[in-house]
Amino acid sequence: MLPSQKANQQQARLHNLNLVFRMIYESGMTSRIEIARRTHLTRTTVSDMVADLIEGGLVEEVGTSVSSGGKPSILLQLVADARYLIGLNLAQDKFVGAVTNLRGEIKETYEVPSENHDGELAVQRVYELLDRLVHSRWQPLIGIGVGTPGLVNTRQGMVIQAVNLAWKNLPLGKLLSQRYGLPVSVLNDSQAAAIGEFSYSGHRAHRNLIVVNVSQGVGAGILIDGKLFQGDGGGAGEIGHVPVRGNDRLCRCGRVGCLETLASARAIMAQWQAGSVEKLSTLSEVCEQFERGDVKTREAVVQAGQALGEALGALVAAFDIHHILLTGEMTCFGQLWLESIRQAMRRSALEQMTGQVQVELGKFDNDACILGAAAHLLLEDYSLLFSQAK
Numbered sequence: 001m002l003p004s005q006k007a008n009q010q011q012a013r014l015h016n017l018n019l020v021f022r023m024i025y026e027s028g029m030t031s032r033i034e035i036a037r038r039t040h041l042t043r044t045t046v047s048d049m050v051a052d053l054i055e056g057g058l059v060e061e062v063g064t065s066v067s068s069g070g071k072p073s074i075l076l077q078l079v080a081d082a083r084y085l086i087g088l089n090l091a092q093d094k095f096v097g098a099v100t101n102l103r104g105e106i107k108e109t110y111e112v113p114s115e116n117h118d119g120e121l122a123v124q125r126v127y128e129l130l131d132r133l134v135h136s137r138w139q140p141l142i143g144i145g146v147g148t149p150g151l152v153n154t155r156q157g158m159v160i161q162a163v164n165l166a167w168k169n170l171p172l173g174k175l176l177s178q179r180y181g182l183p184v185s186v187l188n189d190s191q192a193a194a195i196g197e198f199s200y201s202g203h204r205a206h207r208n209l210i211v212v213n214v215s216q217g218v219g220a221g222i223l224i225d226g227k228l229f230q231g232d233g234g235g236a237g238e239i240g241h242v243p244v245r246g247n248d249r250l251c252r253c254g255r256v257g258c259l260e261t262l263a264s265a266r267a268i269m270a271q272w273q274a275g276s277v278e279k280l281s282t283l284s285e286v287c288e289q290f291e292r293g294d295v296k297t298r299e300a301v302v303q304a305g306q307a308l309g310e311a312l313g314a315l316v317a318a319f320d321i322h323h324i325l326l327t328g329e330m331t332c333f334g335q336l337w338l339e340s341i342r343q344a345m346r347r348s349a350l351e352q353m354t355g356q357v358q359v360e361l362g363k364f365d366n367d368a369c370i371l372g373a374a375a376h377l378l379l380e381d382y383s384l385l386f387s388q389a390k
């Protein structure tokens, strides 16, 4: 056989493995016959691929289906703990990382303080976190996914700029893959959160989805037809620095009036840290104050929600996507915040468009970023699973 023929054959096999595995992954439970019917592969090919997946420990047989009339067929399902992934969230007021299995179940979490750590020191903190996760008892690991604030070139694994970590043109992907010998994916934290919600919160049926992540910053991740849309420069959804009418607050990006200075958890905290009689140092303290009905906090939350809702109106006008989920630290303000966002969103774009838009809270809050950063390693291609022996 010519080398090129062999390469083609290997490629075809990988393609078929991907197809069969995806079918089993997305079905929950299915049979070889059903896979053949839905993929249009021959039964022999399906059986071969399933045999490989079972041998690799990725798939198992679990009883038989009760079919009406026909021969009962053996059911197959994913072995969720066959492989593990690491996901990091560097966008909170601490660095958090976790090991997850193939169904997005978190097995172990670590966090390290990140306050006042930027530049090289912040990189050392990431190593500290990963040193522990990589050597945890959850093995084998197939890769590391990082959700970081800022502008990211995912293809190159490069953080172009993350203002609050003082990172500029940092080849984070390369640094981590060299240190740990694992594949690494680096994503903007909001884009990661979008993948987390899309993959694990039952929203796969909505092939188009916007997930807005509101924590220390504000950003959105946009999924179009089940794929992350990053735009030409990787920054699609970076709405945190669009100006808000009548807002003259100075932003940490150096400009004035940015959405983040009104709508982020950092903005809410800033009101409590500067000039306030009562100084609250964490967002959960502010949330408690809010739940007790404190007027000043409620006003700030409504104002934050309105500013965000207007920005969402612009996103709806640009993409006409009907499903929006909200994640991140600000979700602790619940229904009042959500309703302020909905109302402002409806006011700021054509009613015929916004009338069909559902804005809901996501399922995972801060875990969405971790789960999505990890899931991104397998989002469009499961090959990483097949290249490692169990």
Ligand SMILES: [Zn+2]
Pocket: 240, 241, 251, 252, 253, 254, 255, 258, 260
């Ligand atoms: Zn700004």
